[in-house]
Amino acid sequence: MSEVAIAANAVAKSYKTGESNLEVLKHVDLSVNTGEFVSIQGESGCGKTTLLNVLAGIESPDSGYVSWRGSSIAKLGRNALALLRGGFLGIVFQSYYLVPEIDSLQNVLMSRRIAGGRIGSADIEEAKAMLEKVGLGDRCKQMPNTLSGGERQRVAIARALLTNPQVILADEPTGNLDETTGNRVMDLLQQLCGELGTALVLVTHNAEHAVRADRRLTLSQGSIH
Ligand SMILES: Nc1ncnc2c1ncn2[C@@H]1O[C@H](COP(=O)(O)OP(=O)(O)O)[C@@H](O)[C@H]1O
Numbered sequence: 619m620s621e622v623a624i625a626a627n628a629v630a631k632s633y634k635t636g637e638s639n640l641e642v643l644k645h646v647d648l649s650v651n652t653g654e655f656v657s658i659q660g661e662s663g664c665g666k667t668t669l670l671n672v673l674a675g676i677e678s679p680d681s682g683y684v685s686w687r688g689s690s691i692a693k694l695g696r697n698a699l700a701l702l703r704g705g706f707l708g709i710v711f712q713s714y715y716l717v718p719e720i721d722s723l724q725n726v727l728m729s730r731r732i733a734g735g736r737i738g739s740a741d742i743e744e745a746k747a748m749l750e751k752v753g754l755g756d757r758c759k760q761m762p763n764t765l766s767g768g769e770r771q772r773v774a775i776a777r778a779l780l781t782n783p784q785v786i787l788a789d790e791p792t793g794n795l796d797e798t799t800g801n802r803v804m805d806l807l808q809q810l811c812g813e814l815g816t817a818l819v820l821v822t823h824n825a826e827h828a829v830r831a832d833r834r835l836t837l838s839q840g841s842i843h
């Protein structure tokens with residue numbers, strides 16, 4: 619029987635700007651099982667990134683709650699949450715967010731540093747193996763600005779997976795890539811999550827990528843359909 623990896627329970631979230639109140643998420647129920655691949659589509663500005671931020675515990679909902687492995691994260695303090703997040707989930711962004719001053723290998727190791735670990739030789743070997751898995755085994759010493767967009771996203775995927783997370787949240791991971799490169803990056807992300815048993819929540823505008831999911835969902839008017 620599969621268990622729930624991550625869930626949003628009756629989540630609502632609005633943003634106040636000056637006088638106005640923008641209700642972005644009205645009532646979101648979403649439950650993603652261990653190892654499951656779920657895609658979320660929706661118009662620009664409908665709240666997809668907001669939903670991923672709430673799922674990641676980066677933003678708090680106004681009402682409702684998020685649970686990880688069946689436990690609510692609502693009452694956790696900032697530090698406890700950050701530590702837990704480091705071991706539980708990986709995030710892949712549209713614009714990669716690599717640290718420009720350090721090489722590929724050190725970028726991959728960042729996730730493990732953030733998860734609170736001291737970096738030893740075993741970690742370095744694992745990070746190299748992860749770069750091998752994404753086809754960049756020979757690029758360990760290369761700086762982000764010398765890599766192509768597709769290569770940068772592959773480094774970001776290796777970074778996200780290094781901590782062996784239960785869940786990957788991917789926010790339009792191929793949005794900045796040309797079609798061929800985007801398809802390759804998507805193949806890789808899907809294949810690695812499948813191999814490692816990692817649940818994947820993919821926000822995408824690409825219908826061909828969305829249909830690959832076990833479940834294809836849409837966010838509109840503040841809830842999931
Ligand atoms: N920090 C914020 N303050 C005010 N409004 C915000 C903030 N973040 C997002 N929004 C607004 O909330 C809506 C949803 O944004 P977002 O979640 O980024 O949408 P999507 O990822 O689906 O394009 C947009 O109208 C956006 O302008």
Ligand SMILES: [Mg+2]
Pocket residue numbers: 666667668789
């Ligand atoms: Mg977005």
